[in-house]
Amino acid sequence: MKAVVVYYSRFGHTAKVAEMLAQELGAEVRRIEETKPRGFMSMGWGAITNARFGIKPMDLDLHDCDTVVLCAPIWASRPVCPARTFLRDARLEGRQVNVLVTCGGGDYRRGPGEERRGHRRHRQGRHRHG
Numbered sequence: 001m002k003a004v005v006v007y008y009s010r011f012g013h014t015a016k017v018a019e020m021l022a023q024e025l026g027a028e029v030r031r032i033e034e035t036k037p038r039g040f041m042s043m044g045w046g047a048i049t050n051a052r053f054g055i056k057p058m059d060l061d062l063h064d065c066d067t068v069v070l071c072a073p074i075w076a077s078r079p080v081c082p083a084r085t086f087l088r089d090a091r092l093e094g095r096q097v098n099v100l101v102t103c104g105g106g107d108y109r110r111g112p113g114e115e116r117r118g119h120r121r122h123r124q125g126r127h128r129h130g
């Protein structure tokens, strides 16, 4: 059995998670790269409108690979456009595909008494992954 971890990361958080996961699984790791760098507004708007951002060809041979883990951030509540392009174009039939997303996280507050502590936790855990 061979596994490969494929990831997209704009700011490095998903890259760290993907690298750690690949090490844990003993898997190869490949990065999805956009053909054209985008600004913040374009990234968000692309996600909202389901745009398919172009990605560079990858050195990825799946013929003896049975598990693919795709790691991708969330933009505007959706998996990022370059990861969706990968899912559209890659020949993944017959393989187990797992998806791991990273996001900015939500509100950690559980009750009025925890508001302050929860806020501090939120600031520290801004890039909680899971």
Ligand SMILES: Cc1cc2nc3c(=O)[nH]c(=O)nc-3n(C[C@H](O)[C@H](O)[C@H](O)COP(=O)(O)O)c2cc1C
Pocket: 008, 009, 010, 011, 012, 013, 014, 015, 040, 043, 044, 073, 074, 075, 076, 077, 078, 102, 103, 104, 105, 106, 127
């Ligand atoms: C354009 C944009 C939109 C985002 N939208 C969301 C969102 O809707 N929900 C959320 O929890 N995080 C959102 N985030 C935060 C990212 O998902 C989070 O920071 C992620 O870990 C970044 O991964 P990266 O460092 O690998 O690029 C957004 C980030 C960007 C840049």
